[in-house]
Amino acid sequence: MEMETARSVVLVAATVTTGLMAGLFHAFSIAVMPGLARTDDRTVVETMRNINVAILNGWFLLGYGGALVCDVAALVLLAVDRDAGGGLVPVVAATALYLAAVLLTARVNIPLNNELEQAGARAGAADLAAARSRFERPWVRANHVRTLLCTASLALLCLALVEQGAATG
Template identity: 70%
Template sequence: MDTVRLLVLVAATVTTGLVAGLFYGFSVAVMPGLARTGDRTLVDAMRRINAAILNGWFLLGYVGALLFDALALVLLALHEPSRAAVGPVAASTALYLAAVVLTARVNIPLNDALEEAGSPDAPTGPAAARRDFERPWVRANHWRTLLCTAALAALCWALAAHGAAA
């Protein structure tokens, strides 16, 4: 059973790391690159990215991180020698959940609005769509990058605590 606890904790760490890395990539490369383009390019690129990201591989990491965190929390809490890892996993779960809530409340509604605004039949042009989208989306993405990175650090701490208890 200790192997299962360790594998679930590793899975939580890997999936959280993948999501943190994805958000980090947007913060340091994708959005700064798109900031140097025209309005239509940014709107078109983000609409295509938003459509492409909705796939099984993304969902495996994005949803998997939360599920593996929660499962690790339960498995570690039920095993006395592993309880030193419970605090960091609980912190990771809370931090990651905060990033999920931020995504649901800010990034996804902005993505949806951009999809509507970016259609050829939209009453506003790409400049207005960009103005309403870019700054709040980037700011929220920086925050979710920090939250996921902190969650990843907490899971690394949990791995060390779990290893020390073994």
């Protein structure tokens, strides 16, 4: 019974943290970035620079890193317990999708954030316009993709919870 409880707790934690990240990225896709698109170059650059500083906090890191840690832990717990019932296949797929979102963030969003940080140090209007031009479209596109990846990962984790419930109930 202890293993079953540990599996359930970790799977719920993976689902919640992945859901938090899907929700965060979704909010950027449907509200933050469309709202910023209606503003001037200086506002976009300064706002995103401020967001990029503010978001690096323990709560964000708990969700962002915690989702991957919990996904992997759930995968391991399901893989090592032959009596686990169902859920392994969706957790494998969910972990792969979330990892893809993390890698996309590392390869696209973070470098764009860093470039924007450097460009924002220059105050000229032409520099701000150029920085926005290089940043906005690729960042938004990558964010839409990571939103979809995280949402699909969340759905698969929900499926794993249902399969686990069916196997134990």
